[in-house]
Amino acid sequence: MRTLYLPFAAPILILVLLVLSPCSRADDTPAVSPDGDRLVADYFEQQTRLLTDRSLADIENLEDWTSTREMYRQQLLDMLGLNPMPKRGELHTTVTGEVRKGDVVVEKLHFQSMPGLYVTANLYRPAEVDEPLPAVLYVCGHGRVVEDGISYGNKVYYQHHGAWFARNGYVCLVIDTIQLGEFEGIHHGTYREKMWWWNNRGYTPAGVEAWNSTRAIDLLQARADVDPDRIGVTGRSGGGAYSWWLSAIDERIQAAVPVAGITSLHNHVVDGCVSGHCDCMYMVNTHRWDFPMVAALVAPRPLLISNTDRDSIFPLEGVVDVHAKVRKIYELYGAEENLGLQITSGPHHDTQELRIHAFRWMNRHLKNDESLVDTVATKLFDTKQLKVFDELPMDERVTTIHETFVPKATLNKSPSTPQELATLSESWKKLLHELTFAGWPDDVSTKQTLTNFEQLTRDDAEVIFAQYDSQAPYCLPLIIVRPTKVEKKTTEKKQATTASPVDVVVLDQAGWDRATSGLAVVDPQRYPNMEPSQDVWNEMIESGRPTVLIAPRGVGPTEWSRDERERTHIRRRFMLLGQTVAGMQIYDVVSALKALSGHREDFNLAGPWTLSGTNDSAFIALHASVWSDSIAKLKLLNLPISNRDSPDLLNVSRVLELPELLTMATSEVTVLIGGSNQAEWRKLAGSAPLLSSIDWVVE
Structure with missing residues (x-):
């Protein structure tokens, strides 16, 4: 028999809560959760609007901007993995050959932006140079050139740009990227390779490309044929x-023409353009920017934003929106003439119209030349003529740079006393809040409450179905199973009973499916598509202890698509919002614990709580315990050993590793570890004194 369960002494208050809560419904039938795909789409739209609305919103005058500009620049460096900036060592620039056609000479060269990080390049210059010339760095998009299994680099694909600049009085350095160059590194870590640990490290190949580009400017400035004060940059797509x-x-860049290289956060997240872009197109959005913030940092230097009107991965409306917002900053400087917007007809192609405008922009701002462009950008050289290496060097780090580019956090000394641990824990939590969980709602301390209680009473148990508002639009399920035969604890001296311990379980999708197969025994109407399992139900009640089931977003009724490609780009959308799926699931669990804490007495849950999880849910439970004071014990089964093997959290490996997090947890709660990797955890605990208190689950 189903009855509405109102556990408080003030039923009027409950009715008010039911009316005000977005979880509420008009009748007493079970709440039907929105479709998971629609729900996550609504979430992305809300979060994107939040970031878009606040982008540059606090800048009202030039002083507002100039007083914060350096802070924003440091934030961008941080999000590119360049804070601190790597050491500028010797470039070891090596010219491996020259080719000439007409009045254009190409130097085939390579340099090392850091030891072993080779950059292959072609430098185009006039055959005769009488004085230092303006220079342009051309950064390539994804233009793969492979013949007979040999990669010649995307510099070959874009050679016509370098040739035009050389024929018109420039030195132009065209550099390969770490992917699609003569070395074939990786841009597709999260896009295709499932290297979600890149987010844990705060790594993006955009940072490597930015670093290689700054070192390319070092190279140009060191040349006698280059005027170091007249250097520009351009490129399209990835190069944009x-x-x-x-x-x-x-700021050494004196003129810039990014072509098809930027659009709004709304286009990327809400409209789904992220699915057309690899990881090199994005910073790790720790500080939760919209892209006009990047553009604003160029002001007041000459900047031409260039795009076509039918570019499916850089849509017109987003490009125009970025221009409109950055125009505000140029106006504050009184430098509106230094900002241009060029829109030509066409798709995402390297069209002649785009080239001509870029050439004229560089002529105007690097040569003070307004004459008409009367030469066409054409390819002058055969592919094989432009290859730099006969054989790739064995000491190259291009193909593995993602392993080391962003350093992991290292402890100078592991905490050996509770006092040392307390000091470190405070520092760790502060950094986690700033670098990993900055995407949590600002009202994280707001009191949570449960709503929409429904109770099913049986001979063997009571089941209470409830919901809680974690973060709009997410209203998530919380289920309490109270066996009729409740376990009691008895003290030896007083022979008095105390409240039974409570098992609080964090579910992943497999756990949800299994749990609901048991719940379908008692409420088949609620789970009509689930095959009831009496065995699972018996397991849920056999301990005699109350059990609370928590299903964070993306699990159970809020599960989104199971299509692997769609799930990949959902995860990438979270990253673009300065979040991750796991990070927000941790927030959901913390919110659930807060909501449940207000009902300990109402549901006879006054006993000590054990928070448990298995596999990735163990990782979620461990992190959630650090942000909750409701937990007495943690039970973690198959807990991953390292961040790299765990769900992704932004920058977490820049703060601490899982053993340090576990050490922090053991200072507050009792920890039990079990499962297939228990032996590995035992080994780690043996070398860490403060992990000696861990209890081990007997298999």
């Missing part, structure tokens, strides 16, 4: 994005 990174962080 790298033009933005370089122009924003390096």
